[in-house]
Amino acid sequence: MRTDMHVQQGQPERGPEIWIRGPVALPEDPQPSPAAGTPRRFSWVGTHGGAGVSTLATVYGGHDCGRDWPGPADPQSVLLVARTHATGLAAALNTLEVFRRGEAPHGLDLDAVVLVADAPGRLPRPLAERVKVIESVVDVYRVPWVPAWRLGDPSGKPPREAAALARLTGRSR
Numbered sequence: 001m002r003t004d005m006h007v008q009q010g011q012p013e014r015g016p017e018i019w020i021r022g023p024v025a026l027p028e029d030p031q032p033s034p035a036a037g038t039p040r041r042f043s044w045v046g047t048h049g050g051a052g053v054s055t056l057a058t059v060y061g062g063h064d065c066g067r068d069w070p071g072p073a074d075p076q077s078v079l080l081v082a083r084t085h086a087t088g089l090a091a092a093l094n095t096l097e098v099f100r101r102g103e104a105p106h107g108l109d110l111d112a113v114v115l116v117a118d119a120p121g122r123l124p125r126p127l128a129e130r131v132k133v134i135e136s137v138v139d140v141y142r143v144p145w146v147p148a149w150r151l152g153d154p155s156g157k158p159p160r161e162a163a164a165l166a167r168l169t170g171r172s173r
Contacts, residue, residue, distance in 0.1 A: 040075075040077060040168075040169075040170070041061075041062060041077065042077045042169060043062065043063040043070035043077065043078050043079070044056050044062055044065060044079050044081055044114075045070070045080050045081065045095075046065075046066060046080075047067075047080055047082045047088070047092045047094070047095040048067070048087060048088055049067065051083055052143070053065065054066075055149050056081060056114060056116070058154045059149075059154045059158055059171070060158065060169040061171045062075065062079070063075055069104070078108050078109060078110050079111055079113075079114050079141075080096070080112070080114065081113075082095075082113065082114075082115055083115070083117075084115050085127070086127065086130075089115075089127060089131065096134065096138060110138065112139040112140065113134055114140075114141045114143060114165060115131065115134075115141070115142050116143045117142070119145060121145075141162065141165040142162065143162045144161045144162065
């Protein structure tokens with residue numbers, strides 16, 4: 001028999017009654033933290049030469065590490081960058097293995113892999129299958145072929161196919 005509530009025989013059991021008298025003040029909204037208004041900062045790390053790190057850092061902001069790991073003063077949130085050709089995808093998988101084995105520098109936070117199209121159009125099936133392997137272990141953001149970037153002009157808006165990456169980096173110019 002329960003002792004915390006009085007139950008009358010033949011009456012259904014109900015929860016405790018709560019009576020509120022007078023107006024109830026709404027709880028105060030917590031003050032936003034100073035960091036809440038600033039987008040997260042990232043370090044772009046290329047898994048191979050020519051991955052597109054400098055262009056992505058220019059378009060989306062963040063620190064361009066080239067092919068090096070971020071230094072102590074750089075953002076510790078890492079976005080790995082690779083092209084979608086066979087060599088680029090293999091390099092991305094190799095770098096993911098470095099993180100899996102715990103061999104990346106201490107304190108780095110792998111946020112995602114950014115795959116930059118190596119050519120216009122759809123990926124051939126063998127490459128698409130490698131992308132699926134990468135997607136099975138980490139978030140992947142895809143950036144399509146952008147002809148203006150090839151010509152050295154990153155001044156336009158980011159491609160709409162990469163809107164998720166723009167949201168992640170806070171750079172939807």
